[in-house]
Amino acid sequence: MRALLSTWGSRGDVEPMVALAVRLREFGADVQVCAPPDEEFVTLLARVGVPLVPLGPTVRSVVAGTRPPSGEDALRLAPELVAARFDTLAAAAEVCDVLLAGGLMPAGVRDVAEKLGIRYVYACFHTFGLPSRHFPPGTRPGTRPGTPSPQGEADIRALWEQDAQRVNGLYGEALNGHRAAIGLPPVDNVRDHVFTDRPWLAADAALCPSEGLTDLDLVRTGPWILPDERPLPAELEAFLDDGAPPVYVGFGSMAAHAPKDVARVSTEAIRAQGRRVLLARGWAGLAPADGRDDCFVVGEVNQQALFRRVAAVVHHGGAGTTTAAARAGAPQIVVPQIADQPFWAARVAELGIGAAHEGRTPTVESLSAALRTVLTPETRERAAAVAATMRTDGATVAAKLLLETVSQEMSPVPA
Incomplete structure (x- = not known):
């Protein structure tokens, strides 16, 4: 054929x-x-x-x-x-x-x-x-x-x-x-x-x-x-091994739609929870807010391997990222921007595997509140349970x- x-x-x-x-x-x-x-x-x-x-x-x-x-x-x-x-x-x-x-x-x-x-x-x-x-x-x-x-x-x-x-x-x-x-x-x-x-x-x-x-x-x-067998970059491996699992933040191809100042807002909110930051550059070109060593920036990377090693995933709610995080059993916060993304945000919240951020532009306070919801043993256990049911x-x-x-x-x- x-x-x-x-x-x-x-x-x-x-x-x-x-x-x-x-x-x-x-x-x-x-x-x-x-x-x-x-x-x-x-x-x-x-x-x-x-x-x-x-x-x-x-x-x-x-x-x-x-x-x-x-x-x-x-x-x-x-x-x-x-x-x-x-x-x-x-x-x-x-x-x-x-x-x-x-x-x-x-x-x-x-x-x-x-x-x-x-x-x-x-x-x-x-x-x-x-x-x-x-x-x-x-x-x-x-x-x-x-x-x-x-x-x-x-x-x-x-x-x-x-x-x-x-x-x-x-x-x-x-x-x-x-x-x-x-x-x-x-x-x-x-x-x-x-x-x-x-x-x-x-x-x-x-x-x-x-x-x-x-x-x-x-x-x-x-x-x-699509199975991804690529190893994570050595520098990323070293960052992951050097402390507790970080929180991943990425908005994929949402270049023009990415929330204003989202890198700084996310970094402050994540640090307020005592967590390190893993920032995905994406098409929005996200960059760290400062030079502190608790923040690491990645480009295109094997999400299947990475998401299994993070504390939570903060993202825009694309079908691919939502599915990847769910398969990895990673709690997630969806900050929906356009089209189908509010649908995925709602499903994540309904399933109890994360939180749906209300509104397109998070603040330090609103993102901190969402992080307090997802960075709990209960949410991680629920995310792991749903991941176990997903077909591959x-x-x-x-x-x-x-x-x-x-x-x-x-x-x-x-x-």
Whole structure:
């Protein structure tokens, strides 16, 4: 089987696709990953030996400015990504048997698969944004730009219809223009067209329960985890060995969204609890507040190994970081910034494996209060208990399912 996996987004959108690619290859598939050409993704795919097909602009060029991307930025990016998918995937998938897509609204992928006559699968890493009769669409920053719903609108069905209209406003004209150019009829609901009736959910059942959260017929596989065997840097090992476990602080790719002065605020709050600080530089370029030796700065590092050795993880609530901390049994404080991050913060609090910070900008006082909650034996014991229930075979489950599905479709029908 020949597969092309396509995504555009942050590390949490790319690394699961790489995990699936690795498992598919181990089962004998010929697989490529179509992803943004950021240096860290180029390095990640090179590390595992999976070919990268560059797609669109780098994510860093979009999100790492001095301000968060605006609605106008989204209106420019959406048609650019649609065009990139039609151009790039049409060539890369020409000899493929299946196209699997995820990440930022992958409008254009299903359409290329339709033109080529091959299987299309949509995969998501959370249920945020999937239509539901029980919950309204999210309204936090980072959700879909466009005409807001009328103030006071309470009808959930109407709110989701308005959400679909906002997706059409972003992607509809570009998508249908490209469809017409290759002889395909227009679609009137881009969101539902992309999601299909049966999307795959690559998330842990405890962290992301799906019952009652969407009207779609989800296929649960478990999270797609890429094993990381890299040793920790010697200097980091020395820091970890030189005292009690530190508290990790990182905001990943949240460069423009990172809370103001978060490095200083976090450092003061952590020191107030008598703990050392492990600061992840990330795309926000976090730097220590002073030169004291109780604070260590790390770049891109093996989180699977690191999180098992920290007292707690303070982060933005990306799906990947939340899952990594939960698997490691590390108590966590989620300071959500955009999109699905409030969902993960709420789940962490509901499970008792950490705390959800109220508001996007922590103070020394608010973060200190959250730390007092998570730096307790009870929270660590609960985090360890949840970690013991989490499955690690999601990429294997998905790889086998994809191989079986495509194999059945390729099998000749008996006369």
